[in-house]
Amino acid sequence: MSFWVEGTDRKGRRAVWAIDVAMLPVVFVLGLIVALCAPRLLAGPSVVARDGAVPILVGFACFATAKASVIRRGLWTSFGSRPMAKWWKRLYRVGYAFIALGVVLVLVAYVSA
Numbered sequence: 574m575s576f577w578v579e580g581t582d583r584k585g586r587r588a589v590w591a592i593d594v595a596m597l598p599v600v601f602v603l604g605l606i607v608a609l610c611a612p613r614l615l616a617g618p619s620v621v622a623r624d625g626a627v628p629i630l631v632g633f634a635c636f637a638t639a640k641a642s643v644i645r646r647g648l649w650t651s652f653g654s655r656p657m658a659k660w661w662k663r664l665y666r667v668g669y670a671f672i673a674l675g676v677v678l679v680l681v682a683y684v685s686a
Contacts (some may be wrong), residue, residue, distance in 0.1 A: 614685060620655070621685070625678030632671030639665035 582588040637678050639661045643651050654662040 586668055610681075619682070621682035625682060627675070628671045628678065629675030630647065632668045632673075632675060635664050635668030637668075639668060648683060653658045 576592045576594060578590045578592060580588060580590070595598045610621070610624075613624060639654070639657060640651075642658070643656050646656075648656055654665045657665060
């Protein structure tokens with residue numbers, strides 16, 4: 574499996590890079606996450622819902638910190654991560670990933686209730 578990344582090379586031309594990813598580590602990490610979350614799910618849906626609130630709060634903190642970098646430059650309204658520097662873009666996307674993880678945990682708790 575590979576991920577495709579589009580961008581520009583050093584001369585300014587469009588370029589596409591393929592990043593090969595081995596599937597075994599991905600399956601291992603997913604299995605580790607399930608192994609850690611399954612006992613919590615057996616403890617009850619309220620425990621999983623409470624656990625889901627933590628990634629949502631952490632994700633919102635990352636998102637707000639990255640957005641503050643844009644607001645400090647005077648851009649009061651911006652959509653997406655385009656006006657951000659590279660590290661702030663990464664923090665912005667990590668924030669959204671944490672929020673998505675928290676929402677999935679809350680939905681799992683809701684469905685299992």
